[in-house]
Amino acid sequence: xxxxxxxxxxxxxxxxxxxxxxxxxxxxxxxxxxxxxxxxxxxxxxxxxxxxxxxxxxxxxxxxxxxxxxxxxxxxxxxxxxxxxxxxxxxxxxxxxxxxxxxxxxxxxxxxxxxxxxxxxxxxxxxxxxxxxxxxxxxxxxxxxxxxxxxxxxxxxxxxxxxxxxxxxxxxxxxxxxxxxxxxxxxxxxxxxxxxxxxxxxxxxxxxxxxxxxxxxxxxxxxxxxxxxxxxxxxxxxxxxxxxxxxxxxxxxxxxxxxxxxxxxxxxxxxxxxxxxxxxxxxxxxxxxxxxxxxxxxxxxxxxxxxxxxxxxxxxxxxxxxxxxxxxxxxxxxxxxxxxxxxxxxxxxxxxxxxxxxxxxxxxxxxxxxxxxxxxxxxxxxxxxxxxxxxxxxxxxxxxxxxxxxxxxxxxxxxxxxxxxxxxxxxxxxxxxxxxxxxxxxxxxxxxxxxxxxxxxxxxxxxxxxxxxxxxxxxxxxxxxxxxxxxxxxxxxxxxxxxxxxxxxxxxxxxxxxxxxxxx
Amino acid sequence: xxxxxxxxxxxxxxxxxxxxxxxxxxxxxxxxxxxxxxxxxxxxxxxxxxxxxxxxxxxxxxxxxxxxxxxxxxxxxxxxxxxxxxxxxxxxxxxxxxxxxxxxxxxxxxxxxxxxxxxxxxxxxxxxxxxxxxxxxxxxxxxx
Numbered sequence: 070x071x072x073x074x075x076x077x078x079x080x081x082x083x084x085x086x087x088x089x090x091x092x093x094x095x096x097x098x099x100x101x102x103x104x105x106x107x108x109x110x111x112x113x114x115x116x117x118x119x120x121x122x123x124x125x126x127x128x129x130x131x132x133x134x135x136x137x138x139x140x141x142x143x144x145x146x147x148x149x150x151x152x153x154x155x156x157x158x159x160x161x162x163x164x165x166x167x168x169x170x171x172x173x174x175x176x177x178x179x180x181x182x183x184x185x186x187x188x189x190x191x192x193x194x195x196x197x198x199x200x201x202x203x204x205x206x207x208x209x210x211x212x213x214x215x216x217x218x219x220x221x222x223x224x225x226x227x228x229x230x231x232x233x234x235x236x237x238x239x240x241x242x243x244x245x246x247x248x249x250x251x252x253x254x255x256x257x258x259x260x261x262x263x264x265x266x267x268x269x270x271x272x273x274x275x276x277x278x279x280x281x282x283x284x285x286x287x288x289x290x291x292x293x294x295x296x297x298x299x300x301x302x303x304x305x306x307x308x309x310x311x312x313x314x315x316x317x318x319x320x321x322x323x324x325x326x327x328x329x330x331x332x333x334x335x336x337x338x339x340x341x342x343x344x345x346x347x348x349x350x351x352x353x354x355x356x357x358x359x360x361x362x363x364x365x366x367x368x369x370x371x372x373x374x375x376x377x378x379x380x381x382x383x384x385x386x387x388x389x390x391x392x393x394x395x396x397x398x399x400x401x402x403x404x405x406x407x408x409x410x411x412x413x414x415x416x417x418x419x420x421x422x423x424x425x426x427x428x429x430x431x432x433x434x435x436x437x438x439x440x441x442x443x444x445x446x447x448x449x450x451x452x453x454x455x456x457x458x459x460x461x462x463x464x465x466x467x468x469x470x471x472x473x474x475x476x477x478x479x480x481x482x483x484x485x486x487x488x489x490x491x492x493x494x495x496x497x498x499x500x501x502x503x504x505x506x507x508x509x510x511x512x513x514x515x516x517x518x519x520x521x522x523x524x525x526x527x528x529x530x531x532x533x534x535x536x537x538x539x540x541x542x543x544x545x546x547x548x549x550x551x552x553x554x555x556x557x558x559x560x561x562x563x564x565x566x567x568x569x570x571x572x573x574x575x576x577x578x579x580x581x582x583x584x585x586x587x588x589x
Numbered sequence: 590x591x592x593x594x595x596x597x598x599x600x601x602x603x604x605x606x607x608x609x610x611x612x613x614x615x616x617x618x619x620x621x622x623x624x625x626x627x628x629x630x631x632x633x634x635x636x637x638x639x640x641x642x643x644x645x646x647x648x649x650x651x652x653x654x655x656x657x658x659x660x661x662x663x664x665x666x667x668x669x670x671x672x673x674x675x676x677x678x679x680x681x682x683x684x685x686x687x688x689x690x691x692x693x694x695x696x697x698x699x700x701x702x703x704x705x706x707x708x709x710x711x712x713x714x715x716x717x718x719x720x721x722x723x724x725x726x727x728x729x730x731x732x733x
Contacts, residue, residue: 146699146700149696238696258660372723373720448724
């Protein structure tokens with residue numbers, strides 16, 4: 070039975086799971102009930118919180134399923150959050166692009182790769198849905214105006230299945246257009262402060278602040294931001310949470326994973342705070358895998374944020390060689406997934422004082438778009454060297470072992486067999502690439518906090534679980550705020566798949582609930 | 590005892606007034622790092638540059654009926670004078686190498702106040718693009 074008696078006393082929340090018991094307890098306030106709402110300022114059939122891949126897909130989906138009086142809010146003064154600035158690649162097998170490129174792939178292989186990286190901690194049912202139903206969501210995006218450009222292989226995937234439209238904004242912007250065409254409302258600078266429940270424990274609306282002024286300061290605690298005017302929005306069929314992750318929240322992420330110190334860099338936009346997930350925890354919403362926060366190793370140690378060198382770095386992991394300058398030798402299979410790549414770099418970079426050197430020659434660098442290469446060089450994150458000696462001097466590389474290692478590497482490429490790390494050398498235009506022809510190009514990878522694997526626990530239809538083991542009527546969630554899909558570590562491009570696919574499911578579920586409410 | 594308290598209050602009052610005058614004098618020369626005070630008045634939220642020369646008043650930009658509802662969101666009123674996004678895009682087309690700050694592929698018609706502040710001078714460059722795009726040609730584009 071639901072115990073919806075309002076808890077007047079402050080309640081202490083202790084995190085579940087091993088290894089996290091020592092973290093500071095989160096103080097929780099009581100839930101907000103309908104009787105605490107002074108008046109409903111506006112009424113909608115459904116509200117989506119967050120405007121990234123998941124929120125945008127949920128909006129279009131609920132309107133596809135008949136809802137019209139719907140609203141999407143975002144606390145930021147821009148739309149799309151991390152999605153808008155992400156690489157935005159969609160991992161799936163069986164597309165027309167894979168067929169054009171002659172790539173042999175199937176859902177079972179996709180599942181295998183995903184579970185391997187997730188150390189089998191993933192919810193297998195959700196993974197199967199992603200691998201088998203993802204193609205439908207890919208085609209749905211195409212129908213909604215997304216134009217795909219290419220397919221490539223990203224770390225941890227055994228074949229090329231990451232489909233890119235250019236950047237994440239080339240997915241969310243067509244969806245925004247569709248939302249507006251269909252009459253959905255979009256509001257920026259509106260932050261959700263509370264979920265409002267009725268006496269049965271069903272979600273019926275939310276308390277928000279309009280004209281919220283986000284403070285663009287990485288050290289600022291969002292809880293201290295009191296800007297904006299409080300309003301109450303009724304949501305007849307409930308709300309969809311698509312608020313994303315908390316990679317930019319210095320305090321909260323460290324409570325989840327003590328290794329993530331405040332100085333750790335992140336690829337996330339500043340809005341990726343723990344503001345909503347903390348509220349959900351206070352409302353006794355069930356979370357899973359909160360301790361798994363991914364750092365990504367394709368970014369440069371020489372850029373403060375996502376930066377530009379990643380275009381070079383991702384190619385160089387496929388066509389170049391990475392060494393520890395102190396030993397002059399390789400230390401990992403360059404094309405491993407994010408988690409293993411990050412761990413290998415963190416194990417050798419001496420707290421960010423001895424960055425690895427990743428380099429290609431003039432043939433390998435042709436795999437990088439020239440504009441991306443130039444921008445990386447302009448940002449002082451990629452360097453060009455006319456000779457190996459110049460590069461050795463610049464990075465103080467241990468010369469003798471390095472030259473020996475390079476010779477060995479080139480032999481491996483030629484024989485197609487990496488005796489040290491078992492790397493499969495990728496082909497570019499039909500041929501593998503050695504590192505022999507000057508000039509040489511180098512960058513220094515530096516891991517940055519990228520994705521929160523954990524989050525709210527949901528059903529495959531995106532209904533949200535209460536800690537009591539039942540789902541909360543009227544509460545749905547999709548995207549990075551949810552957990553369970555990726556387990557220990559997310560493979561690149563699986564997030565866009567996750568967000569779009571489950572965003573659509575959440576939209577369908579809330580539309581179904583609306584129809585039920587109207588009927589009864 | 591009461592007299593002592595009165596003296597202290599008077600001295601405090603004079604001190605505060607004096608500091609306020611100093612602050613007001615400074616603000617006529619330079620905009621503050623962040624706008625001052627909770628109350629939305631022309632004194633607390635001074636203008637600079639062309640906005641000042643034109644003698645703009647609060648209601649020229651803020652469309653809300655009650656001053657207490659003012660925010661930095663201009664609801665498009667910047668474009669009453671600055672034309673449209675196409676115009677500003679053309680004005681900055683030759684800056685920033687191959688990246689035009691007003692033609693972001695990430696955000697459609699980004700709100701002006703994300704970068705531009707009329708009542709303050711941020712300590713660091715508020716060019717949003719620079720948060721990710723650190724190339725020199727972008728870094729040197731300072732927000733006016």
